[in-house]
Amino acid sequence: MSDLSMIEAVLLTIITASTPLLLAAIGELVVERSGVLNLGVEGMMIVGAVMGFAATQATGSPYIGIVAAMISGVAMSLLFGFLTLNLMANQVATGLALTILGLGLSGMVGEAFIGQPGISLKPIAIPVLSGIPFIGPLLFNQDVLVYASYGLVIAVYFVLFRSRTGLIIRAVGDNHGSAHSLGYSVIQVRYLAVMFGGACSGLAGAYLSLIYTPQWVEGMTAGRGWIALALVVFASWRPARVLIGAYLFGAVSILQFHAQAAGIGLPTQLMSALPYLATIIVLIMISRNKTLAKVNTPACLGKPFVPDR
Amino acid sequence: MRIELEKRAEHSQLMTVVSPLIAIGLTLVCGSILFVSMGYNPIDALYAYFIEPLTTSWSIEELLVKAGPLVLIAVGLSVCFLSNSWNIGAEGQFTMGALAGSIIPVLFYDFTSPLALPLMVLMGILGGMAWASIPAFLKVRFGTNEILTSLMLVYIAQYILDFLVRGPWRDPEGFNFPESRIFDAAHVLPKIGEGRLHIGMIFAILAVLVVWWMLSRTLKGFEIKVMGETPRAGRFAGFSSNGVVWFGFLVSGGLAGLAGMAEVSGSIEQLTPVISPGYGFTAIIVAFLGRLNPIGILFAGLLLGLSYIGGESAQVSLGLTDKVTRVFQGMLLFFVLACDTLILYRFKIASSVKNMKEAGNV
Numbered sequence: 001m002s003d004l005s006m007i008e009a010v011l012l013t014i015i016t017a018s019t020p021l022l023l024a025a026i027g028e029l030v031v032e033r034s035g036v037l038n039l040g041v042e043g044m045m046i047v048g049a050v051m052g053f054a055a056t057q058a059t060g061s062p063y064i065g066i067v068a069a070m071i072s073g074v075a076m077s078l079l080f081g082f083l084t085l086n087l088m089a090n091q092v093a094t095g096l097a098l099t100i101l102g103l104g105l106s107g108m109v110g111e112a113f114i115g116q117p118g119i120s121l122k123p124i125a126i127p128v129l130s131g132i133p134f135i136g137p138l139l140f141n142q143d144v145l146v147y148a149s150y151g152l153v154i155a156v157y158f159v160l161f162r163s164r165t166g167l168i169i170r171a172v173g174d175n176h177g178s179a180h181s182l183g184y185s186v187i188q189v190r191y192l193a194v195m196f197g198g199a200c201s202g203l204a205g206a207y208l209s210l211i212y213t214p215q216w217v218e219g220m221t222a223g224r225g226w227i228a229l230a231l232v233v234f235a236s237w238r239p240a241r242v243l244i245g246a247y248l249f250g251a252v253s254i255l256q257f258h259a260q261a262a263g264i265g266l267p268t269q270l271m272s273a274l275p276y277l278a279t280i281i282v283l284i285m286i287s288r289n290k291t292l293a294k295v296n297t298p299a300c301l302g303k304p305f306v307p308d309r
Numbered sequence: 310m311r312i313e314l315e316k317r318a319e320h321s322q323l324m325t326v327v328s329p330l331i332a333i334g335l336t337l338v339c340g341s342i343l344f345v346s347m348g349y350n351p352i353d354a355l356y357a358y359f360i361e362p363l364t365t366s367w368s369i370e371e372l373l374v375k376a377g378p379l380v381l382i383a384v385g386l387s388v389c390f391l392s393n394s395w396n397i398g399a400e401g402q403f404t405m406g407a408l409a410g411s412i413i414p415v416l417f418y419d420f421t422s423p424l425a426l427p428l429m430v431l432m433g434i435l436g437g438m439a440w441a442s443i444p445a446f447l448k449v450r451f452g453t454n455e456i457l458t459s460l461m462l463v464y465i466a467q468y469i470l471d472f473l474v475r476g477p478w479r480d481p482e483g484f485n486f487p488e489s490r491i492f493d494a495a496h497v498l499p500k501i502g503e504g505r506l507h508i509g510m511i512f513a514i515l516a517v518l519v520v521w522w523m524l525s526r527t528l529k530g531f532e533i534k535v536m537g538e539t540p541r542a543g544r545f546a547g548f549s550s551n552g553v554v555w556f557g558f559l560v561s562g563g564l565a566g567l568a569g570m571a572e573v574s575g576s577i578e579q580l581t582p583v584i585s586p587g588y589g590f591t592a593i594i595v596a597f598l599g600r601l602n603p604i605g606i607l608f609a610g611l612l613l614g615l616s617y618i619g620g621e622s623a624q625v626s627l628g629l630t631d632k633v634t635r636v637f638q639g640m641l642l643f644f645v646l647a648c649d650t651l652i653l654y655r656f657k658i659a660s661s662v663k664n665m666k667e668a669g670n671v
Contacts, residue, residue, distance in 0.1 A: 079643065083646055087314075087647050088650060088653070088654065089647060089649060090646065092395055093642075093646055094643075096593055096642070097639060097642040097643045100590060100635070100639040103639070104632065104635025104636040104639045105639070107635055108630060108632040223460075230454075233457070269468040269472035273465045276464040276465050277465060280457075280458050283453050283457055284453050287454070290452065293452075306314075
């Protein structure tokens with residue numbers, strides 16, 4: 001194998017490792033921009049993974065699996081929405097509950113699928129573009145979810161920062177009282193944002209069980225939902241930075257595999273702990289810069305909105 | 310006609326007690342629906358889950374063995390949650406407490422003096438505190454989000470445990486199984502009675518009493534609650550917000566560490582790659598179900614302990630997957646949080662705009 005194709009192979013695995021993080025994080029970014037902190041990403045993601053796998057096994061079509069994963073992610077997010085937006089429950093605790101419930105549900109549903117070989121989603125080559133040497137196979141011969149992740153980053157950027165809708169979402173997230181006075185329905189906007197986040201988390205889960213490792217393994221999200229949450233903070237709530245962050249994290253988690261394969265003498269467990277350690281270090285670095293955090297943090301993040309009529 | 314929430318002038322005392330019970334009831338109803346959908350008779354399944362384990366002394370003992378760590382961890386978490394810090398990494402502090410508490414039995418197994426056990430207890434507490442002090446320090450010093458850091462540390466702790474039991478701490482005579490040496494009798498917590506029950510449950514009861522006294526009878530307890538509810542008022546009163554963060558994390562980390570040490574020394578009697586069925590996370594449910602009140606947590610811990618035993622018993626008697634336990638626990642936390650609304654708000658049926666206007670004019 002030539003050096004160039006070796007690099008290409010490594011980059012390809014990095015894209016595979018980064019995409020679930022990117023999908024989940026871009027969804028949570030919109031949720032948090034609307035002022036809601038949904039810590040249940042991990043739970044929605046794993047339910048998406050198991051339902052996506054189950055639907056694919058039942059129908060033989062991974063595309064139906066993807067739709068099922070999105071629907072189940074949205075269903076989970078609606079539970080969260082009902083508790084936090086209608087019943088004013090504590091968002092942190094409810095997010096945790098969503099994760100615990102999701103891990104439990106997925107374990108129960110998935111028990112029947114343990115050890116079954118899955119149906120993998122095939123890449124779709126984009127004509128002409130995929131023929132470009134080096135870049136072509138990397139960027140233009142991917143599966144539909146990788147394309148979706150690119151599309152979502154661009155779409156979220158334009159909607160949030162270049163459209164009226166985005167202005168409303170950010171207004172609701174920064175000052176729900178004013179947004180309410182201006183006649184926007186805070187609860188409705190937040191519901192839609194939370195559902196979008198649920199769909200994205202479901203997609204991220206589907207990516208894990210249909211592409212990353214096309215099978216069902218209990219607890220297969222392995223903290224990726226939490227890393228996605230950290231990515232949103234790392235990105236200081238900007239879509240482009242989420243893209244960069246997700247690929248950085250993907251690189252860290254893949255490089256440890258390659259380092260292990262190359263026979264670096266560190267214990268495998270310590271290498272496996274690297275992505276989690278990297279998350280902590282990155283969080284420290286980003287929180288040291290107080291002004292950056294202050295400018296971009298949605299001011300109403302995590303605060304319940306009680307309309308006073 | 311639509312249903313609206315109206316803020317109560319003050320917390321409903323009645324609902325404070327009743328809402329966890331409603332939550333349990335709703336969980337049982339939903340659980341029954343779940344059982345029916347899986348093709349089981351709900352009465353049989355609920356019996357196997359929640360009654361059968363209480364019919365033999367063996368399983369009651371096992372229930373207490375499971376409730377011990379849950380109560381210990383949850384009591385600590387309640388201090389943290391009341392002060393509005395979110396330590397959700399108790400599972401990691403539990404693991405590090407277990408590791409620190411195992412230094413003597415694994416590395417200094419010849420040291421069998423009566424001092425060994427008290428030292429192990431102390432080291433377990435310190436191990437948990439040390440692990441909890443990382444997110445506390447980062448929050449106080451840099452303002453780093455403690456939810457994410459404490460959770461990431463759970464995974465790291467798990468890998469450290471895995472590394473040690475498969476590497477340097479593996480039993481040299483253990484036929485390459487990933488297990489440490491079996492603890493010497495001098496390093497095993499005393500048992501209560503003939504069975505598996507050990508004095509870890511007494512640690513839990515002591516923790517309940519001490520924390521209950523601290524929260525309800527001392528200035529420190531008042532400080533924690535004020536800083537949790539209205540940090541601004543607390544700062545005017547001269548309370549330190551950093552101090553409260555440190556206090557909450559050290560107490561919860563220390564108790565989780567103690568629980569980890571007690572589990573390893575009292576129950577497993579060696580280190581293995583998996584030492585907890587998710588006690589650190591289930592304890593979060595226990596803390597909320599117990600309404601962050603140590604006495605309530607004692608009862609909540611027994612109930613969640615029962616759900617673990619019930620899962621095993623239903624698996625044996627009905628062939629029901631024990632994964633249902635986690636679903637039950639998750640549903641319970643959901644309903645607890647939903648029913649908490651009843652304490653702060655009352656439901657009101659607003660039939661029309663006209664009625665609302667009249668209500669406003671009164």
